[in-house]
Amino acid sequence: ALGTVNPVAEMARLAHEHDALIMVDGAQAAPHQPIVVQALGVDFYAFSGHKVYGPTGVGVLYGRADLLEAMAPWQGGGEMIKTVSFETPTTFADIPHKFEAGTPAIAEVIALGRALAWVNEIGLELIQxxxxxxxxxxxxxxxxxxxxxxxxxxxxxxxxxSFVVDGAHAQDIGLLIDQLGVAIRTGHHCAQPLLSHFGVDATCRASFAAYNTPEEIDIFVEGLERVVGMLR
Known part of the structure; x- marks a missing residue:
């Protein structure tokens, strides 16, 4: 919602001091900065495929091996079973296969792999x-x-x-600047308590990625100036 980079390693350390586990939703970080889960010290880390220029409906979940080994499968199906009989308890495949029941999202995973390769070819340091x-x-x-x-x-x-404009509602700004060919997000961005803290009910949010250019930024700024002039 704001672009703030949270001190995840420090948060993980504090969590572990209180015998808690920590899972990080890294969907907003993975396409923008290098991620080393061991350095962060997190127990689980997840991100979605479409945030790293891949397809929807697929993503990545990292988990500490000792925790994954201790967990029971969440779903049954093909490829996640090692042995089944009426005489002895069922045994499961080794991780990660234990958690990958049935036919995987083959096409999506191949496309995600290509997207991640593209990101790595450019380099996350350069992207950042x-x-x-x-x-x-x-x-x-x-x-x-x-x-x-x-x-x-x-x-x-x-x-x-993320920004607000006095005397202009975020949704009006979004609708008008869209007519000028500029795409921004408006609303509470799944962070209503955060916006309540700032005393607003919605913000406009312009997000920039590896494929954007300075010329597009100029078009955004010019369009925003025109829209604000229309609304105020």
Whole structure:
């Protein structure tokens, strides 16, 4: 919602100090910065395929081997069984196969693998540096728009620009700028308590990725200036 990069390693350390396990939804991080789960110290880490330029309906789940070994399968089906008989308890396949019952999403996984290869070919460090440049360009561009306030200004934030404009509703801004060929998100972004903290019910959010260009940022800023002028 804001682009804030959370101190996951510190959060994991605190969780473990209190004998808790920690699972991280890394869907917003995986396509933008290098992830080393061992360095983070998390127990589980997940991200969705479509966030890393792959297909929908597929994703990745990492889990610590000792925890996965101790867990029972969540679903039964082909390929996750080692032995079955009436005389002895059923035994399951080794991880990760124990959790991959039935026919897998073959086409989706192949496409996800290609998408991840594309990301790695470019390099996450380069992607992160490029997106930071785009964010800085956009932040400078909107700074002169009267009544615009950026929410989320933490250091080293991801390439997300969340903002509100005095006297203009986020949805109206989104609808009008869409007519100019610019796609942004509006709403509470699945983070209503966070927006309540800031005293707003919706924000506009412009997100930048590896495929965006500075020229597109200029089009966004010009369009936003025009839209705000229409609404205020």
């Amino acid at each position: 540096a490029w997106e930071t440049r785009l964010l800085e360009h956009a932040t400078e561009g909107v700074a002169s728009i009267d009544g615009l306030r950026i929410l989320g200004t933490s250091p080293d934030k991801a390439a997300v620009l």
